[in-house]
Amino acid sequence: GQNIDQPTEMTATEGAIVQINCTYQTSGFNGLFWYQQHAGEAPTFLSYNVLDGLEEKGRFSSFLSRSKGYSYLLLKELQMKDSASYLCAAMDSNYQLIWGAGTKLIIKP
């Protein structure tokens, strides 16, 4: 079956770095997405990876290893506003998105 695994919750300190991991199993693969969702709000797009390697976008970076079925989202210089849930989603061979349950990130001062 198709499956996405990511930690349920993580805690980090303001100004620090945190890495949120995601492993996936899908029928075929057309890329890996990360979305941010603040409590009570809609998910918003952060990144898309389809090739192996690291994509950097400001304080956020996303990494993909297709051979390992693994991705991570790296957040640097954490700010209080980064407190949110981070959703990992893999796109299968039919271009359907398989979503993880999300990782709730708590930032402490």
Added chain:
Amino acid sequence: IAGITQAPTSQILAAGRRMTLRCTQDMRHNAMYWYRQDLGLGLRLIHYSNTAGTTGKGEVPDGYSVSRANTDDFPLTLASAVPSQTSVYFCASSEEAGNTGELFFGEGSRLTVL
């Protein structure tokens, strides 16, 4: 402001009642989607539409129906609501179906079925 508008934002509904959640987008996107989000679970696709005039079933379509009479509107109907349909519902759109473009989400409709 361009984007996706959902209504109502929140609703409490008696079991057995009929309910329609409205979704309108002004980005001229061809593809639209309805998801439900429940605690501890990932977003689950209910129904989708690749283009106006066509619809398809997602992962959890039972008890729901949709229509896509035009590009902008994609309403979701619960014919006879049941408590297990208590959830937060998100409408989303993308420029095209079957590609790797990002999804744009509405603000969600929180539905409680008693």
